[in-house]
Amino acid sequence: MARAAQSAGAAESGFLPGTSIKSLLHDGGEVVGIETDATPGKVLANLVVDCTGRGSATPRWLPELGFDAPPESKIEVNVGYSSRYYKRADGAQTPITIVYPKPPAERRAATLFAIEGGRWICTLAGWLGDHPPTDSQGFLDFARSLPAADVYRVISQAEPLSEAVPHRFPANLRRHYEKLARFPQRYLVMGDAVCSFNPVYGQGMTSAALQSEVLAKTVAQGLDVRLAQRYFREVAGIIDAPWSLAAGEDFRYPEVHGPKPSGTDFVNGYGALLHRAATRDARVYHSFLNVSNFAGFARHVVQSAECGESDAGEFRSFAERVRLSSVRPLPS
Numbered sequence: 001m002a003r004a005a006q007s008a009g010a011a012e013s014g015f016l017p018g019t020s021i022k023s024l025l026h027d028g029g030e031v032v033g034i035e036t037d038a039t040p041g042k043v044l045a046n047l048v049v050d051c052t053g054r055g056s057a058t059p060r061w062l063p064e065l066g067f068d069a070p071p072e073s074k075i076e077v078n079v080g081y082s083s084r085y086y087k088r089a090d091g092a093q094t095p096i097t098i099v100y101p102k103p104p105a106e107r108r109a110a111t112l113f114a115i116e117g118g119r120w121i122c123t124l125a126g127w128l129g130d131h132p133p134t135d136s137q138g139f140l141d142f143a144r145s146l147p148a149a150d151v152y153r154v155i156s157q158a159e160p161l162s163e164a165v166p167h168r169f170p171a172n173l174r175r176h177y178e179k180l181a182r183f184p185q186r187y188l189v190m191g192d193a194v195c196s197f198n199p200v201y202g203q204g205m206t207s208a209a210l211q212s213e214v215l216a217k218t219v220a221q222g223l224d225v226r227l228a229q230r231y232f233r234e235v236a237g238i239i240d241a242p243w244s245l246a247a248g249e250d251f252r253y254p255e256v257h258g259p260k261p262s263g264t265d266f267v268n269g270y271g272a273l274l275h276r277a278a279t280r281d282a283r284v285y286h287s288f289l290n291v292s293n294f295a296g297f298a299r300h301v302v303q304s305a306e307c308g309e310s311d312a313g314e315f316r317s318f319a320e321r322v323r324l325s326s327v328r329p330l331p332s
């Protein structure tokens with residue numbers, strides 16, 4: 001937020017490190033700056049963009065300015081993470097290993113990434129309160145209990161370089177600013193402040209990056225009275241697909257509660273086949289990664305011609321079950 005703001009009298013935008021934003025400065029229906037807890041206390045701005053993450057105060061600030069707070073979609077997942085660094089042996093070949101559970105019976109996941117400095121970062125995660133411990137033995141035991149042994153095999157042989165650090169994620173949270181009829185002028189919200197995804201699916205940073213492109217484009221069209229409407233409509237278009245993929249996936253656990261995006265059961269049925277095919281066929285796996293990392297569109301996930309005959313048969317029978325004439329997305 002501080003980056004978008006210009007200090008009163010200063011010609012350029014800049015950074016105010018270690019500064020906390022306390023409130024918005026406003027004049028009628030227009031935001032004109034921010035009030036900080038440091039010097040300068042008041043910072044005037046042509047445009048203020050709230051990018052303060054999931055804990056954003058905008059839903060609280062809007063009513064203070066005479067506007068409605070945005071409607072929210074909250075999908076409670078009670079996910080817990082623990083991450084730990086390990087020393088990576090020279091010549092270790094597989095740069096990325098991901099173990100996903102098969103809901104609803106399995107609740108545990110893991111990732112193992114080769115990173116700089118000759119290290120692995122290993123993250124263990126569990127849904128619905130099945131959280132990985134942070135003590136060494138508990139961490140290893142959790143890894144051993146995963147549906148596939150690949151991660152355990154590596155970390156049980158590797159030297160730990162850190163303690164395990166926990167993180168809790170209670171719920172997917174989407175704030176529907178695009179549904180508000182009125183919004184202050186010269187004010188926008190972006191990133192996790194608009195939508196915070198279950199981090200297990202790795203959507204948040206790409207979503208924020210794509211929103212920054214929308215920000216650049218819509219601001220270049222002018223700081224007019226329709227800016228917020230244009231901006232939030234495009235941001236919603238970016239969020240819709242990953243939200244239905246990520247939040248929808250969480251609904252494969254019957255204990256997960258919240259507003260279910262339309263088409264969730266279809267996407268999940270298709271996704272279950274996809275995950276199975278991806279364990280056997282690298283082309284399906286890469287196609288899935290393209291979509292889940294926003295590099296392709298959901299309708300392009302897989303076509304039967306791209307996977308083995310037995311997987312293609314499963315996709316066809318799924319299509320018949322849901323009475324579609326074909327389920328053969330892909331050509332990119």
Ligand SMILES: Cc1cc2nc3c(=O)[nH]c(=O)nc-3n(C[C@H](O)[C@H](O)[C@H](O)COP(=O)(O)OP(=O)(O)OC[C@H]3O[C@@H](n4cnc5c(N)ncnc54)[C@H](O)[C@@H]3O)c2cc1C
Pocket residue numbers: 019020021022051052053054055081167190191192193199200201202203204205206208
């Ligand atoms: C455990 C975990 C793992 C994740 N893994 C992935 C992943 O693998 N891939 C992926 O794409 N995403 C992942 N994410 C999500 C990703 O981190 C977020 O989507 C992304 O950081 C959102 O960026 P942001 O700038 O909107 O918000 P944030 O990164 O949360 O930044 C908000 C900033 O605003 C500051 N701030 C807050 N309030 C104020 C205030 N009042 N005044 C001044 N400053 C303030 C905060 O200190 C913070 O620096 C993960 C998240 C978690 C929690």
